[in-house]
Each structure stands twice: as structure tokens, then as C-alpha cells.
Amino acid sequence: MDPTIKIDERVDVVTIFKRGGDIGSLCVPCRMRWRGREIDLTELALRHPTVQGKRMIHVFHVSDGSNGYRLEFDAEGLTWTLVAMMAEKP
Amino acid sequence: MINYGLNTQEPQVMHIDLNSAFASAEQQAWPSLRGRPMGVTNRLSKECCVIAASYEAKALGIKVGVRRSEAVALCPDFIMLETDPSKYTWMYQNLLRIMKSYSPNFKMKSIDEGVIDFHGVHRTRSMIDIGYEIKQRMKDEVGQYMRVNVGIGPNRFLAKMAAGWHKPDGLDLLDHHNLIEFYKGIELEDITGIADAFSARLRAVGVTTPLEFLGANHDFLRKRVFKSINGLYWHDRLRGYEMDAQPTQLGMVGRQWVLRQASNDDAWLRSCLHFLAETVGMKLRYRSAEARGICVWMSFNVGGSWSDKRMLRATIYTNQDIWLQVSKLFDQRPKHMLIRTMGLYLYQLTPSTRSQLSMFDDVAKADYLTQAVDEINDFYGSFTVFSADTLTGTQNVKQKIPFGGTEYFDLLLKRA
Structure with missing residues (x-):
């Protein structure tokens, strides 16, 4: 029924920080290493900020063309966490 | 051709509604x-x-x-x-930002809809062009899957009706040129604000279609149908005259919670209710108000409900005062009953006078403590500092998405 798979694991992420553009496309995660696999992220579907206490968290919903991933960037701790994923056909 | 006395002014009110x-x-x-x-x-x-x-x-x-x-x-x-x-609040903030960029006179009606009033705003483009631009901006600035319904009308009521005309992703304008045709194509119950009860009243006096509703004179609507000034309001509203621009007064603040499993465990319920009371206190102070009336209510697993109210001599404002009164009322409940839903609300609200110096030292101390706790929670996130008694509540009561009012989104954001 709820097709999201909770993961909550730290991951390596290659990110492009662009010089210009609107805020939605200034910072784009493009590749992630998770459990030894390298995954190319081809779509930034949605980015939104949230806060946990005074910590600013940027939430990135990205896709590799088949699976969707929820990545969170902790702007204070400078860490990337793969919070959840959803398969292509839930 | 019947002259209905429609408002012939240029439509300058825009209703924006995010689809689903x-x-x-x-x-x-x-x-x-x-x-x-x-x-x-x-x-x-x-x-x-x-x-x-x-x-x-x-x-x-x-x-x-x-x-x-x-x-x-x-x-x-x-x-x-x-x-x-947090996702929906961010969407709301984007919608708000876009709306703000067109007119200083805008109002969010709920988390997913708002109204822009263009009266007095210098425009170089038509309302329809602006409507299409807003739809495109939602796609460009939020996401390509975001669809928006736009309605344009001479008043808030007709703008909302227009926004609901062609869902999803529609854009419609209602004015004196097409209003009669529009009313011919809808049912009485399709009219915003005419739910089952009003519809039954109208039908009981022989008004069965929107066009007959439009054709009814104001005396008939006031005396026979609505039996109040609302009849006159409806008479003018249907014709495109603005009757809904007045700000509404804050009547009450409250919170309710549906228990995952019905319970009569006193300590557990008390902690959860205490937590609810603290969130209501936050809302009260966020609106810079104080309350004199307090009500605790609950519904039971087997059906039926219970509530008790108290009108206080002095206003309450701090979490301690609110919880003291809430717990007294809670103690009066039928203790053997399993509770399914419980809640509380504060009413008889007045603007807070807490910035004034109090004659009584203990009152001032309680206010300073409340202010200090609010400031800590404001900076570090809500419920960084909270009563130990609410610990169970903080772990069990989940923040929900508010429908209707949009007054507490800043508070909600801090809890996200």
C-alpha cells in the first residue's frame, strides 16, 4: 500500500552547484554511491527545505529514470542521507 | 430578457486553486x-x-x-x-510568493487556494493573460506536475465558482456576459456555500435551480429562505457584488486528536491532553491573544460524547494556566469510558495585553517564563523545552495538515 522503502543510510553524492538559475536548479545531485553501487540521478523532481530544530535540511526527490529517491542534505553537518526510495512500479 | 441587475464592472478578482x-x-x-x-x-x-x-x-x-x-x-x-x-508548506509558500508578486491585496483561503484582488492595481495585461502566467509559474517554479485552476470574476464568490468550472487545470472568467449561461448549466448544490441544508430550504420554497435562485428577490430570500441578513447577501453575491471581503474575527483556537486505539488510561491520556494544551497555548500566543473560555471534549469508542466548558473571571495565556484549567475539566469526565477522540479549544479571545507591566510579581514571572520558553522553542524548534508531563504526548500525537485556516503555518514549519 505505501510503496516507499525506508533506508536512512549515509551516502556519497556528487553534486553540481550552478552559478546561476532559479533556486530549484542551483544545487543538483547527479550521482550517488549507495551500498557499493553508483547510481546516476537523471531527474530532480522536487526540492524543498525543512528544519529540524535549528538544523536546515534540504530535501531532494530525485530519480534515476526508474526508481525514485529521497535524499536529505544536512546543511549544518554537511551530510547526505538516503532516507527512502520507491521502485518504478510500486 | 429579464434584467437581473448583474454587476457589469470588469472582473478583477482572481481565485487560484491547486488541483489535488x-x-x-x-x-x-x-x-x-x-x-x-x-x-x-x-x-x-x-x-x-x-x-x-x-x-x-x-x-x-x-x-x-x-x-x-x-x-x-x-x-x-x-x-x-x-x-x-514540510513539502506542502513549501508549496503553500511558493503559491503565496507568486500571488504576492501581483497585488498587495491577496488572501490565502486554505493551504491550497487563495484570492488575489486586483482592484487599484495598475495592470498592463488582461486578467486572463495573468492567469495563464500564474499557471506557468507554478510549473516552472514548483514542478511540471503542479496544475492550477484559475477563476476570474467580479467578486470572490464568482471567482471561486469560475475556478471550479473546468477541473483540472482550467482557467475561466465569469462576468455579466456569461453568468446566466453558467447558472443554466449547474445544479443548486454546485453553488459554493449552498450545502444540503440551504438547498433543502430553497427547494422547500420552490427554488430548484440556480437561475430561480438568481431570480428570487431579496425580501423573499431574507424573510422566507434564510430568515436573516444572509438572504440579502446571497441576493447580491449571486449577481457579482462583493460580499465576502470583510476580514473574519478570530473566534477560537483549539486542537483535537484521534487516538490510534481507544483508551481510558488516565496517565497516558493526561500526558497526551497536556501536550495538546501546550500546542493550543502556542497558537494562542502566536495570535497575540488571551482567552477567557475553555472547553474540553471527547467522543467515546462505543459512541456518544462528553464535553465541559468553563468561563473564567480572568484571561489565561500561559501553558501552566491553560493546563490547570484543562486538567480540572478533564477530571470531570466519565472515567470508565474508552476515549476515541479528544480535544480542547479556547474561546472568548481578546487581544493580549501582556506587553503591559503587571502589578503582581508572580504574574509577571509566569509571563517572563512563558516568553523565555517560547523564544527558546522558536529558535531551536518547537518542543525543545516542554513540560516533562507531556513526554508521552510528544511521542504519540502527530502533527497533521490543517485544512481551512492558514494562520499557523509558521508554527507548523518549526515542528516539521
């Missing part, structure tokens, strides 16, 4: 959900309800309020997610 807002936001975030019947609920459980459904789900008859089991019976592949308040 929460479901669309999830479909935007998770590409694999796009084009699929799905919905969101506040808390996934066996018998939870759909609080927002995607258009694909609506096409199958799965609407807001449908239970999970009913939805799965209609569509075995139906997908249900839990709400993500």
Missing part, C-alpha cells in the same frame, strides 16, 4: 506515482481515510473521506502515502 494539492505534490516528488491512482492520509492505518486523492483516483470514484478498505476495493493498485507537512 497534496496528491499532486507527492506525484511531483515521486515520478513513479505520476498517472497512477494514489492518495495521502495523515496516518496509515487499517481504516484510515483519504484526505487528498490524485485525479486518477478521483476518476475511479476515490474521493476525499473514502476509507482505505473502500479505496482498495475500488482499485486494488491504489497507493496511499502518509502526509509530508
Whole structure:
């Protein structure tokens, strides 16, 4: 029924920080290493900020063309966490 | 040709409505959900309800309020997610930012709809052009899957009706040129604000269509149908005259909570209610108000309900004062009954005078403490400092998405 798979694991992420553009496309995660696999992220579907206490968290919903991933960037701790994923056909 | 006395001014009110807002936001975030019947609920459980459904789900008859089991019976592949308040609040903030850029006179009606009043605003383009631009900006600045309905009318009522005319992704203008044709094509119950009760009243006096409603004179509506000034308001509203621009007064603040499992465990319920009381206190102070009236209510597992109210001599403002009164009322409940839903609200609200110096030292100390705790929670996140008694409550009561009012989104953001 709820097709999201909770993961909550730290991951390596290659990110492009662009010089210009609107805020939605200034910072784009493009590749992630998770459990030894390298995954190319081809779509930034949605980015939104949230806060946990005074910590600013940027939430990135990205896709590799088949699976969707929820990545969170902790702007204070400078860490990337793969919070959840959803398969292509839930 | 009957002269209905319609408002012939240029339509300058725009109603913006995000289509299936929460479901669309999830479909935007998770590409694999796009084009699929799905919905969101506040808390996934066996018998939870759909609080927002995607258009694909609506096409199958799965609407807001449908239970999970009913939805799965209609569509075995139906997908249900839990709400993500920070996502929807961010969407709301974007909608607000876009609306603000067109006129200083705007008002959010709820988390997913708002009104822009262009009266007095210098425009170089038509309202329709601006409407299409807003639709495109939502796609460019929020996401390509975000669809917006835009309605334009001479008053708020007709702008809202226009926004609902062609869903999803519509843009319509209603004015004196097409209003009669529009009324001919809808039912009485399609009119915003005419629910079953008003519709029954109208039908009882022989008014069965929107056009007959429009044709009724104001004396008839006031004396025979609505039996109040509302009859006159409806007479003018239907013709496109503005009757809904007045700000509404804050009447009460409150919070309710549906228990996952019905309970009569006093200590557990008390902690959860204490937590609710603290969130209501935060809302009260956020609105810079004080309250004299307090009510605690609950409904039971086997049906039936209980409530008790108290009108106080002095106003209350601090969490300690609120909880003291709430706990006294809570003690009066029938203790053997298993509680399914409980809540409290504060009423008889007045603007806070706490910035004035108090004659009594203990009152001032309590105010300073409350102010200090609020400031800490404001900076470090809500419920960084809270009463130890509410610990169980903080772990059990989940933040929900508010429908209707949009006054507390800043508070909600801090809790996200």
C-alpha cells in the first residue's frame, strides 16, 4: 500500500552547484554511491527545505529514470542521507 | 430578457486553486506515482481515510473521506502515502510568493487556494493573460506536475465558482456576459456555500435551480429562505457584488486528536491532553491573544460524547494556566469510558495585553517564563523545552495538515 522503502543510510553524492538559475536548479545531485553501487540521478523532481530544530535540511526527490529517491542534505553537518526510495512500479 | 441587475464592472478578482494539492505534490516528488491512482492520509492505518486523492483516483470514484478498505476495493493498485507537512508548506509558500508578486491585496483561503484582488492595481495585461502566467509559474517554479485552476470574476464568490468550472487545470472568467449561461448549466448544490441544508430550504420554497435562485428577490430570500441578513447577501453575491471581503474575527483556537486505539488510561491520556494544551497555548500566543473560555471534549469508542466548558473571571495565556484549567475539566469526565477522540479549544479571545507591566510579581514571572520558553522553542524548534508531563504526548500525537485556516503555518514549519 505505501510503496516507499525506508533506508536512512549515509551516502556519497556528487553534486553540481550552478552559478546561476532559479533556486530549484542551483544545487543538483547527479550521482550517488549507495551500498557499493553508483547510481546516476537523471531527474530532480522536487526540492524543498525543512528544519529540524535549528538544523536546515534540504530535501531532494530525485530519480534515476526508474526508481525514485529521497535524499536529505544536512546543511549544518554537511551530510547526505538516503532516507527512502520507491521502485518504478510500486 | 429579464434584467437581473448583474454587476457589469470588469472582473478583477482572481481565485487560484491547486488541483489535488497534496496528491499532486507527492506525484511531483515521486515520478513513479505520476498517472497512477494514489492518495495521502495523515496516518496509515487499517481504516484510515483519504484526505487528498490524485485525479486518477478521483476518476475511479476515490474521493476525499473514502476509507482505505473502500479505496482498495475500488482499485486494488491504489497507493496511499502518509502526509509530508514540510513539502506542502513549501508549496503553500511558493503559491503565496507568486500571488504576492501581483497585488498587495491577496488572501490565502486554505493551504491550497487563495484570492488575489486586483482592484487599484495598475495592470498592463488582461486578467486572463495573468492567469495563464500564474499557471506557468507554478510549473516552472514548483514542478511540471503542479496544475492550477484559475477563476476570474467580479467578486470572490464568482471567482471561486469560475475556478471550479473546468477541473483540472482550467482557467475561466465569469462576468455579466456569461453568468446566466453558467447558472443554466449547474445544479443548486454546485453553488459554493449552498450545502444540503440551504438547498433543502430553497427547494422547500420552490427554488430548484440556480437561475430561480438568481431570480428570487431579496425580501423573499431574507424573510422566507434564510430568515436573516444572509438572504440579502446571497441576493447580491449571486449577481457579482462583493460580499465576502470583510476580514473574519478570530473566534477560537483549539486542537483535537484521534487516538490510534481507544483508551481510558488516565496517565497516558493526561500526558497526551497536556501536550495538546501546550500546542493550543502556542497558537494562542502566536495570535497575540488571551482567552477567557475553555472547553474540553471527547467522543467515546462505543459512541456518544462528553464535553465541559468553563468561563473564567480572568484571561489565561500561559501553558501552566491553560493546563490547570484543562486538567480540572478533564477530571470531570466519565472515567470508565474508552476515549476515541479528544480535544480542547479556547474561546472568548481578546487581544493580549501582556506587553503591559503587571502589578503582581508572580504574574509577571509566569509571563517572563512563558516568553523565555517560547523564544527558546522558536529558535531551536518547537518542543525543545516542554513540560516533562507531556513526554508521552510528544511521542504519540502527530502533527497533521490543517485544512481551512492558514494562520499557523509558521508554527507548523518549526515542528516539521
